[in-house]
Amino acid sequence: MKKTDVIIIGAGPVGLFAVHQLGIKGLKAVVIDNLDKAGGQCIELYPDKPIYDIPAVPECTGEQLTTRLLEQIKPFKTDLFLNERVDEVYQEKDNWIVKTSSKKEFVASSIIIAGGVGSFEPRKLSLKQAESLEGKSIFYSVKNKEKFKNKNISIFGGGDSALDWALELSKFSKITLIHRRNEFRGAQHTLSEIKKLEKKGKISIKTPCQIESLDSEKKLKSITIKFDNGKLEKIPTDTILGFFGLIMKLGPIAEWGLNMDKKTIQVNSENFETNKKGIFAAGDICSYPGKLKLILSGFHEVALASVECFKRARPNEKYKFEFTTSSKTIQGRLGKK
Ligand SMILES: Cc1cc2nc3c(=O)[nH]c(=O)nc-3n(C[C@H](O)[C@H](O)[C@H](O)COP(=O)(O)OP(=O)(O)OC[C@H]3O[C@@H](n4cnc5c(N)ncnc54)[C@H](O)[C@@H]3O)c2cc1C
Numbered sequence: 001m002k003k004t005d006v007i008i009i010g011a012g013p014v015g016l017f018a019v020h021q022l023g024i025k026g027l028k029a030v031v032i033d034n035l036d037k038a039g040g041q042c043i044e045l046y047p048d049k050p051i052y053d054i055p056a057v058p059e060c061t062g063e064q065l066t067t068r069l070l071e072q073i074k075p076f077k078t079d080l081f082l083n084e085r086v087d088e089v090y091q092e093k094d095n096w097i098v099k100t101s102s103k104k105e106f107v108a109s110s111i112i113i114a115g116g117v118g119s120f121e122p123r124k125l126s127l128k129q130a131e132s133l134e135g136k137s138i139f140y141s142v143k144n145k146e147k148f149k150n151k152n153i154s155i156f157g158g159g160d161s162a163l164d165w166a167l168e169l170s171k172f173s174k175i176t177l178i179h180r181r182n183e184f185r186g187a188q189h190t191l192s193e194i195k196k197l198e199k200k201g202k203i204s205i206k207t208p209c210q211i212e213s214l215d216s217e218k219k220l221k222s223i224t225i226k227f228d229n230g231k232l233e234k235i236p237t238d239t240i241l242g243f244f245g246l247i248m249k250l251g252p253i254a255e256w257g258l259n260m261d262k263k264t265i266q267v268n269s270e271n272f273e274t275n276k277k278g279i280f281a282a283g284d285i286c287s288y289p290g291k292l293k294l295i296l297s298g299f300h301e302v303a304l305a306s307v308e309c310f311k312r313a314r315p316n317e318k319y320k321f322e323f324t325t326s327s328k329t330i331q332g333r334l335g336k337k
Helices: 014-023 040-044 064-074 162-169 188-199 253-257 293-313 328-333
Strands: 008-009 030-034 079-081 088-094 095-100 107-108 109-115 117-124 151-156 174-178 201-204 209-216 220-225 232-236 239-242 246-249 263-264 280-283
Touching: 008 014, 008 107, 008 293, 014 030, 014 040, 014 064, 014 263, 014 293, 030 107, 040 064, 088 253, 095 109, 109 293, 162 174, 162 188, 162 239, 174 209, 174 253, 188 201, 209 239, 220 239, 280 293
Parallel strands: 008 030, 008 109, 030 079, 109 280, 151 174, 151 239, 174 201
Antiparallel strands: 088 095, 095 107, 117 246, 209 220, 220 232
């Protein structure tokens, strides 16, 4: 079990800035996110769109904002646990314990939930046998590419994830890339690399078609796809990788005994604590009178929540408000001389 001062659930912009606000107060944190990268909605939903209302930053894209936030928290050397969903939260004396989908455990005196609109989860195959094959022959992300060596892989999807993994895994496996449309949405230069490999017989592309059925007993043997013209084709397959996009689900947050208002967590706007002492919520996931779902509101919310986290983590110390411009202690924590 990893011990830290504060567990941050969600690596969106608000979770990342929470690391900063805790770090300048001398608190250690871990950040856990279900996605495979930091940035939350900014990186998943609008990486290339410009944002115009971050104070003192006239314009930046979702991706640039994420990069800058990650740069800003570098001095704190915080561990980011990605591809992990926080499933359980429970109390042990004055501490909170968090368990993730891969059974990692963390303990801290405070939790900041910066879970946005919930966890981003992969859209899954709706076929009957698909659930029992998940994690064995059917995957919706690649955590360790070594597992995908020397296989017959059918990759579904038309975006960057499908194209990138088709190219990468073709180095050591047989790949069939399957998409329901003729056009791919992913980067065109990746697509042209794939088309070159198709000519060499290293990748096979099937469009416009969708999966019709799976042929499996204990193991996956083949799949049948159906083209838009009704034609069926059987493809020998031992592994399916599905990149059908993401859906947002509030997920397990609703089961942690917190006072909820529709799909948001009620907090008091003095310190952003929930009805559970030591659990705070900030960013899009929290609600209070006058709440605005803006990034800048989330930044303010974690600044205040971090003060309360300090009091819980250091009960014998007095919290001292300081400016970053004039505090040598803060500048030391930021690695400035
Ligand atoms: C198209 C679009 C444009 C926008 N433009 C602007 C704009 O111009 N200005 C502005 O201020 N705002 C804008 N917003 C809103 C802004 O993106 C959100 O206010 C902001 O992302 C909220 O940040 P957050 O960190 O609270 O949550 P999110 O960005 O939603 O991040 C939450 C993270 O928590 C993770 N998570 C949730 N539950 C769990 C769990 N149980 N375990 C592990 N991880 C979990 C999720 O996977 C996610 O990565 C825009 C939103 C959209 C969709």
